[in-house]
Amino acid sequence: MTEELARADNDSPWKEILSTYFPQAMQFFFPETAALINWQHPHEFLDKEFQQIAREAEFGRRYADKLVKVWQLQGQEIWLLIHVEIQATPEDIFPQRMFSYSLRIFDKFAKPAISLAILCDADPTWRPYQYSYNYPNTRLNFEFGIVKLLDYQNRWQELEASNNPFAIVVMAHLKTQQTTKKLTERKSWKLSLIRRLYELGLQEKDIRNLYRFIDWVMILPKALEAEFWQEFKQFEQERTMSYITTGERIGYERGKEEGKLEGKLEGKQEQGQRLVLRQLQRRIGELPQEVQGHIETLSLEQLEALGEALLDFITIADLLDWFEANQTV
Structure with a gap:
């Protein structure tokens, strides 16, 4: 598989689509939970809070995790943990990871979270939904909701x-x-x-x-x-x-091919700069002035290379890594 095709496993499109259509995602995948929520009250993505949790959990790469605060119809707030698992093969540690996140959320913020997972893998038999242990005087059975996208084939x-x-x-x-x-x-x-x-x-x-x-x-x-x-x-x-x-x-x-990115009167260098700056702002947000200035010093060849590479960027750190890898700094 080429590098370009492998990029399809990237989590960014799932993060974006979940953020943009979160109520619709809940109504589509988890209608029973969605029915508890007052969608007239704005929901809140708790990205910083979840990053604090995830940094302490040593379970490898996350994909498209979202911690969201919503309000129930009765007026109480409730937290939702939404996890999109894009795994090529089943992962034995996955149920433990779901439990760990839930436990850490409760431990840090004294908030129970409804834990839900969207499974995107291609194995029809892999359907983890619980983490449990059972000893003579202590037992635990933690269950979480799952949706298997493969089921929609039928x-x-x-x-x-x-x-x-x-x-x-x-x-x-x-x-x-x-x-x-x-x-x-x-x-x-x-x-x-x-x-x-x-x-x-x-x-x-x-x-x-x-x-x-x-x-x-x-x-x-x-x-x-x-x-x-x-x-x-x-x-x-x-x-x-x-x-x-x-x-x-x-x-x-x-x-790039037609030479009319920003108007026929502009030179290719200025066209490339304006296009790359606009695309970067769409991908990773507003750029610091010094970063914009650095982009304006790039050659046309470097701008074309950056224009290709930025399609894989998620944060400004990716851009800075590209600068360093391509010796533009």
């Missing part, structure tokens, strides 16, 4: 009938999983799913958000990606709709 019609954005998320995940060695078929499904975003009549912001997820997980080799965008461009022209093609990846590639 519920495809239900996914097609749903207007919840996570139906599209599950479709994209399953078709990515099923086409690991069938990349031409993956290209066809990628086009079909993105066309579906238009056909559902979604708002522009929802199309953009779901497009980003589909594009990120359904990675294609460059040749097939080029074919995909030619086909999609034709579809887009037929529908006289154009806002999807401003996506990060194709926006960079097409802009």
